[in-house]
Amino acid sequence: MTNSLNVAPAMVVETPTKRAPSALLRGLFQNPAATIGATLLVLIILVAVLAPYLGTLDPTAIDPASRNALPGSVSTLDNGVGGERSYTHWMGTDSLGRDIYSRVLYGGRVSLIVGLSVATLSLGFGLLIGLVAGYVRWVDAVVMRIMDGLMAIPSILLAIALVSLSSAGLGNVVVAITIPEIPRVVRLVRAIVLSARQEPYVEAAISVGTRTPMILFRHILPNTIAPLIVQGTYVFGSAILLEAILSFLGAGTPPEHPTWGNIIADGRALFRIYPHTLLFPGIFLALTVLGVNLLGDQLRDTLDPRLAKRI
């Protein structure tokens, strides 16, 4: 073996080909679906955050004089300094005379807060449980049976049961929606950990004496980030829906809170005569979930190399 073979030079360091985050974003937004999804989501977030400045009224203020007003009808309101002003109900009013436009915009806040907190909480707990379950075999046997049990119960039923165990309140609703979401995240993380722990670089880390927590954090956890971001968008979407369903069923946020689900629930009784009470919150709900899912689908295609087109 003492030949001097110079077929392949010993030191050729090629130019970097790693995708920078900016390149990832560029790749993502080359797709119109992702652009539409992101735009929708940004608009809805802006509208919800800026609700007080968008010509809204107090979303809980009752006006017996203008109940069930059709969209576009005008009513006169107290301007607060003794005079009167006219106000156009762009989306009409509900059966208590509350302005639906204001309620939908403020309701968006609740929906987005629920979506965001459920996504964050379920990803956080799911990641933690999934990492340990995937790496420590005996924990896996116990934890996964519990997760299977949780998954066997339909998430709406489970959420209703959890809410009914506690008092109604936004926090409890978030918890009740988070718990059914956790097993799905755990399964995802566990599957990634199970395949990542077989990687030779993990075994190499074991043989250079890296301790288990560090192996999990340094070598295994990074593999879960991209799939988790994608999963997060789906959790976000389904949490908003679930919150609306719970409110609609009267098991969610207290009825005085304007949430999309509550608005739809309030309008249910008279929706044949006054469909607008359901229509507008319904449109916002649908657009939000659509936006999240469009973005999530495209994120998955961009982040998941198995689905990316190969050269």
Place this chain on the structure above:
Amino acid sequence: MLDVTTNPESKAQRAQQDEPILTIEGLSVALPRGADRPFAVENLDLEIHRKETVCIVGESGSGKSVTAHTVMGLIGATQLKPVAGRIMFDGADLLQMPPDRLRALRCVGLSMIFQEPMTALNPIMTCGAQIDEVLRWHTDLNATARHVAIVRMLEEVNLPDPERIMAAIPQQLSGGQRQRVLIAMALILHPALLIADEPTTALDVTTQAQILRLLKNIQQNRGMGMLFITHDFGVVADIADHVIVMQHGRVVEAGRAEDVLLRPQHAYTQALIRAVPNPKPKSRVERQDAPVVLATSDLGKTYATRPLFGAPRKITAMHGVSLEVRRGETLGIIGESGSGKTTFARSVSRLIEPSSGAIMFEGTNIGSLNGEALRPYRRQIQIVFQDPYRSLNPRRKIGDSIVEGPVNYGIGRVEAIDRARQLMTFVSLNPEALDRYPHQFSGGQRQRICIARALAMEPTLLIADEAVSALDVSVQAQVLELLNRVRREFDLAMLFITHDLRVAAQVCDRVAVMSKGEVVECDSAQAIFQRPQHAYTRSLLDAIPARHWTFGEM
């Protein structure tokens, strides 16, 4: 064959016998924009006659597989595009042929077999049904006639009990059996040309020898032409009539097999052939006086599965292995897949826990240690894995990977990086490259980095688990040279696990031959290669392709 009636010239009639089955003229296949070169294959010419085997040989990325896939019309779904040249088969240009005519021609006129018989077969269909599909698609035979044809074909590829093979799904067959099924499927319609794309690369050496012999026999019986793609010069020497050497998509040398193998003209061919390890071990000084670093006694590993219902099953992966390695010595462990050699390596490096026996490492039994008690010994035993693309964390700079171990054992980061720079120089890499990511390096360079990472721990025992098996022959030679240098300069004991007997002959002082989880023979490399005692060792040695060619000495 060529239909001469459409061609009235008498010259063509005379030439009928000699008319090539396949002629490729000036074939160029373009790579997508942004690739490292404009063409996957550039200006390739070749001819294949009846009963002739043409070997295309080259390293990875040389364009040899692209050529095969282009002939088969299998590159349509990729971003590769043939941009020039003709592929003449049976009087027609395959490149111009509409897809349905090309489909009708596959299996009937030209057939292909692939490297990995597991992925080339449908895992959820019985083998019989998969072969039957070919017949149903291309012939009007009824069920009975098809059945008879399949049985006869399976017998022709020397598969015992064809009925059982037909009823089996691919998973229930061995690699060699699967490849035979694939060959049966490819040849059942008597194609004039068989394209074989590395058909034996994934197989054990004894199975490889059988498959090569089988292909050669069928070819002679049927007068078939064969286009054989390989990276292995041993296989070339065994099977080729005509050799084409490719590098970076270009043909660098072409000619008759003896000419190319014995009198290579081009520098690249010469270098490639020189890099093939010689299966004759060098004589080495035995180091009886050196201290024993590792001694295993009666080491065994059993995997037990306890299903919820049904009886528990036990699989013995390794049984009664007693071996020892001294400082400064390389012990080779050779065997085919499933022989337990990797189980041994993983037990010794304590990535798995042995079920029985002892691993005495410098006097301590580390086989039963765990957790913190094992930690001091972990740093002394380092392992280099087979797959250079997966043994470095793709998200970490290689510098971080190299210093991870020393930092774990309390060495300061600055000092560790300093040491890493020295080691990079030792493995012939630029120390400035420490803050690059693994994907910026080639396979051979990554394997050097893995060796540097292992050396950073200053181990007493280095385990190379098929460490050069995934590398091209020229890169393999460099890494082997590096491993030899490591052993000389670091004076450590080395366990060299390999299935490649040529490589083992080059690097090992002593060799243990494993089969079915047990060591059947252990002796000095010279004794094993020149006076094998055990029948299994002899069959292994006989199966080395082109055993009596001593490429390395040219």
